[in-house]
Amino acid sequence: MNGTLEVALRSKRDRGQKLLVPYVTGGLGPDWLDVVRAVADAGADAVEVGIPFSDPVMDGPIIQQASEQALAARTTPQSILRALREGDSGVPLAVMTYYNVCFRMGHRRFAESLREAGVSAAILPDLPLEEVGPWAEVADQVGVESVMLAAPTASDARLRRVCERSRGFVYAVGLLGVTGVRAELAGSALVIARRAKAVTDKPVLVGVGVSTPEQAREACAEADGVVVGSVLVRRMLDGGGPAGAADLIGSFRAALDGSA
Amino acid sequence: MPLADPTPGGYFGDFGGLFVPETLVPACLELEQAFRSAWADKAFRRDLDSLLTDYAGRPSPLTSCERLSRELGVAVMLKREDLNHTGSHKINNVLGQALLAKRMGKTRLVAETGAGQHGVATATAAALMGLECVVYMGEIDMHRQELNVFRMRLLGSEVRSATTGSRTLKDAINEAMRDWVASVESTHYCLGSVMGPHPYPWMVRTLHEVIGREAREQCAARLNGDGCDGLPDVVAACVGGGSNAIGIFSGFAGTRTELVGVEPAGGAALNRGAPGVVHGSKSFLLQDEWGQVREAESISAGLDYPGVGPEHSALASAGLARYEVVTDEQVIDAFVLLSKTEGIIPALEPAHALAWVVRDRDLLAGKTVLVNLSGRGDKDVGQMIELLR
Numbered sequence: 001m002n003g004t005l006e007v008a009l010r011s012k013r014d015r016g017q018k019l020l021v022p023y024v025t026g027g028l029g030p031d032w033l034d035v036v037r038a039v040a041d042a043g044a045d046a047v048e049v050g051i052p053f054s055d056p057v058m059d060g061p062i063i064q065q066a067s068e069q070a071l072a073a074r075t076t077p078q079s080i081l082r083a084l085r086e087g088d089s090g091v092p093l094a095v096m097t098y099y100n101v102c103f104r105m106g107h108r109r110f111a112e113s114l115r116e117a118g119v120s121a122a123i124l125p126d127l128p129l130e131e132v133g134p135w136a137e138v139a140d141q142v143g144v145e146s147v148m149l150a151a152p153t154a155s156d157a158r159l160r161r162v163c164e165r166s167r168g169f170v171y172a173v174g175l176l177g178v179t180g181v182r183a184e185l186a187g188s189a190l191v192i193a194r195r196a197k198a199v200t201d202k203p204v205l206v207g208v209g210v211s212t213p214e215q216a217r218e219a220c221a222e223a224d225g226v227v228v229g230s231v232l233v234r235r236m237l238d239g240g241g242p243a244g245a246a247d248l249i250g251s252f253r254a255a256l257d258g259s260a
Numbered sequence: 261m262p263l264a265d266p267t268p269g270g271y272f273g274d275f276g277g278l279f280v281p282e283t284l285v286p287a288c289l290e291l292e293q294a295f296r297s298a299w300a301d302k303a304f305r306r307d308l309d310s311l312l313t314d315y316a317g318r319p320s321p322l323t324s325c326e327r328l329s330r331e332l333g334v335a336v337m338l339k340r341e342d343l344n345h346t347g348s349h350k351i352n353n354v355l356g357q358a359l360l361a362k363r364m365g366k367t368r369l370v371a372e373t374g375a376g377q378h379g380v381a382t383a384t385a386a387a388l389m390g391l392e393c394v395v396y397m398g399e400i401d402m403h404r405q406e407l408n409v410f411r412m413r414l415l416g417s418e419v420r421s422a423t424t425g426s427r428t429l430k431d432a433i434n435e436a437m438r439d440w441v442a443s444v445e446s447t448h449y450c451l452g453s454v455m456g457p458h459p460y461p462w463m464v465r466t467l468h469e470v471i472g473r474e475a476r477e478q479c480a481a482r483l484n485g486d487g488c489d490g491l492p493d494v495v496a497a498c499v500g501g502g503s504n505a506i507g508i509f510s511g512f513a514g515t516r517t518e519l520v521g522v523e524p525a526g527g528a529a530l531n532r533g534a535p536g537v538v539h540g541s542k543s544f545l546l547q548d549e550w551g552q553v554r555e556a557e558s559i560s561a562g563l564d565y566p567g568v569g570p571e572h573s574a575l576a577s578a579g580l581a582r583y584e585v586v587t588d589e590q591v592i593d594a595f596v597l598l599s600k601t602e603g604i605i606p607a608l609e610p611a612h613a614l615a616w617v618v619r620d621r622d623l624l625a626g627k628t629v630l631v632n633l634s635g636r637g638d639k640d641v642g643q644m645i646e647l648l649r
């Protein structure tokens with residue numbers, strides 16, 4: 001049985017649409033929830049909300065800074081989930097955080113609190129195939145989609161197993177490196193998207209290093225869509241607010257829809 | 261009975277594992293295979309042994325401390341890892357990993373460092389073997405261990421500061437892991453303690469078992485009088501990540517000798533933490549109710565870390581080793597005491613193990629205690645000038 005996020009993404013993809021999933025650091029500024037709504041209104045197909053963690057090893061300087069600021073403002077998993085429960089954005093939501101946040105809360109409590117907050121999916125970038133079992137089992141039971149990351153370093157056999165275990169979509173890591181703004185789309189982005197698409201019919205989205213509408217369109221030559229993180233968070237850090245975020249995501253939407 | 265090996269997935273009891281970004285998983289699996297094959301290869305072992313002997317100066321001596329023992333009423337012996345080349349036990353691990361990196365065709369090393377001892381050891385091995393080397397160090401540690409920053413640069417390594425979070429060892433590890441995520445094809449991550457993802461806790465332990473092997477033989481030769489069984493009553497070592505401790509424990513596991521790890525009050529993961537996952541493995545961790553990692557706070561840059569190697573969590577949980585806590589003040593006193601009574605200036609890290617012996621001397625009266633003197637104090641003299649002023 002497919003979850004809410006996968007159903008939504010598949011149906012759009014099957015209608016020929018390219019998928020756009022912006023990432024917003026939860027608790028970054030008093031208006032972060034308005035940013036979530038604004039990017040949804042500007043054409044996001046789903047929104048990924050970061051629960052900040054003290055030691056984000058998959059993140060570059062921009063999301064590190066955002067996480068530090070959000071934590072300094074006393075953001076907790078609970079404060080983010082409470083806000084999400086109350087503020088309906090009209091699109092499916094995923095949270096992205098590090099495994100210790102989930103482990104500390106307990107798998108079942110974490111999964112149930114996501115479901116109660118209306119969050120469809122979870123992305124835990126430091127929980128690879130080798131360790132995901134106990135969490136994934138609970139997530140499946142509770143009905144939370146656990147999104148797996150597919151990296152350029154995976155063998156074909158491993159990639160197949162990653163895609164099989166993934167729920168919601170497959171998060172194809174576009175380059176060797178951490179999140180951040182890059183001047184060009186890495187060649188590895190197209191390669192990993194093509195390789196993943198060859199072994200799964202789940203939606204395949206490229207994330208990490210997709211920084212401009214042009215790069216997004218380029219990635220979508222192979223991928224079903226993109227995750228856009230650091231460039232949006234940069235705009236939030238610079239005080240762009242909901243309007244600035246909507247502007248940016250609107251330009252990605254237009255590029256993906258071919259009307260840029 | 262030696263220390264148990266981890267499960268195929270890298271677990272010691274409930275602790276350990278492989279909690280890294282997907283990008284790094286193939287590299288960790290490859291590293292495990294490479295280490296297994298190297299360790300089984302006589303030529304590799306011979307190369308490593310001759311480096312440890314002819315370059316690092318092993319075996320390190322065992323010193324019986326006459327004046328200190330008289331003063332405390334406890335027979336104290338020191339395993340002199342401070343006399344190794346580069347001044348600490350860290351060289352044992354680094355020579356093994358650098359040889360392995362070359363064997364794997366890697367051309368670059370990255371490392372984290374707290375006190376700078378692991379960084380200096382890595383920079384040394386890189387210079388010796390012609391490898392490029394980048395060492396990450398917290399901004400605060402770069403200040404308090406300035407001498408080691410200079411040494412690393414002199415040795416031809418680049419030192420990059422970690423400027424986020426607590427700006428100490430924890431953040432240096434974050435930066436080293438981020439570097440490795442981007443450079444994994446050319447680069448080996450030369451991790452400095454028995455922590456991180458599988459196979460590091462096991463591999464680093466294996467490379468430090470030489471400490472315990474030598475110490476066991478030396479004790480057998482030294483403690484051979486009437487009614488002696490060649491064993492100390494207690495083996496004590498400081499615990500940051502826990503590599504010097506596990507190295508010396510390995511020689512005495514399964515004997516009557518009591519194993520005691522000593523944590524700093526400001527970084528006592530085993531005594532004041534709860535199970536958690538950071539930096540690649542599950543282990544005891546200082547954290548808040550939501551799983552955010554707390555910042556450690558210790559005068560010793562090498563122990564200023566909120567986590568601990570997973571095997572120590574397993575040993576503690578199984579009651580196979582005991583972990584004590586000492587304060588910064590007790591450490592400073594022990595640092596001075598060893599200097600004055602034995603003419604040996606210890607590093608602040610092993611001064612923790614000594615501080616425990618000093619504090620609990622009444623409980624230890626009449627016993628024989630072997631302390632792993634994991635490093636020498638030259639690097640700490642600048643900091644002590646300030647502290648003792």
Ligand SMILES: Cc1ncc(COP(=O)(O)O)c(C=O)c1O
Nearest residue numbers: 377500501502503504562609635
């Ligand atoms: C001399 C010395 N001892 C101990 C340590 C702590 O490491 P571990 O607990 O891995 O032995 C350090 C770390 O920098 C050190 O320099």
